[in-house]
Amino acid sequence: MANSGAEKKEKLKLYSYWRSSCAHRVRIALALKGLDYEYIPVNLLKGDQFDPDFKKINPMGTVPALVDGEIVISDSFAIILYLDEKYPEPPLLPRDLHKRAVNYQAASIVFSGIQPHQNLAVIRYIEEKINAEAKTAWVKDAITKGFTGVRSLLYP
Numbered sequence: 001m002a003n004s005g006a007e008k009k010e011k012l013k014l015y016s017y018w019r020s021s022c023a024h025r026v027r028i029a030l031a032l033k034g035l036d037y038e039y040i041p042v043n044l045l046k047g048d049q050f051d052p053d054f055k056k057i058n059p060m061g062t063v064p065a066l067v068d069g070e071i072v073i074s075d076s077f078a079i080i081l082y083l084d085e086k087y088p089e090p091p092l093l094p095r096d097l098h099k100r101a102v103n104y105q106a107a108s109i110v111f112s113g114i115q116p117h118q119n120l121a122v123i124r125y126i127e128e129k130i131n132a133e134a135k136t137a138w139v140k141d142a143i144t145k146g147f148t149g150v151r152s153l154l155y156p
């Protein structure tokens with residue numbers, strides 16, 4: 001029983017990379033909540049994400065991944081919602097349903113309309129199969145379309 005008390009107090013662990021926008025949004029949420037956590041670096045440029053030990057944490061081989069005792073969550077949006085539900089103060093989302101929906105939509109544009117198109121694996125693939133110019137044009141297009149969408153949503 002003494003053990004289960006200790007488990008409850010176990011520090012959160014965040015597998016992260018400093019240049020990862022997905023990990024960055026989780027770090028922002030943790031900071032807003034004032035939560036202490038252990039930072040475990042996963043160097044994406046050196047290929048740490050393919051390490052079999054890391055793949056046991058996140059079989060997708062991406063950061064971020066949050067470990068909370070027995071619970072492992074490996075998607076930034078899911079992590080942020082989990083943190084907001086487990087630690088409700090201060091809330092990350094407005095109470096107003098419409099404003100909340102706008103927040104979800106903006107988040108969705110970022111996590112499904114922008115980030116996957118310019119993820120490391122994707123841009124490496126384009127560079128390898130086509131060339132560096134095609135990669136840059138592709139990334140620029142995805143980011144421009146996405147942020148144009150976010151701007152129209154926030155400033156209709």
Ligand SMILES: N[C@@H](CCC(=O)N[C@@H](CS)C(=O)NCC(=O)O)C(=O)O
Nearest residue numbers: 020021022062063064075076120121
């Ligand atoms: N939907 C996931 C995507 C995670 C993701 O793609 N992370 C990128 C960094 S932002 C990554 O780890 N990429 C590694 C790679 O492409 O090899 C999330 O929002 O957490």
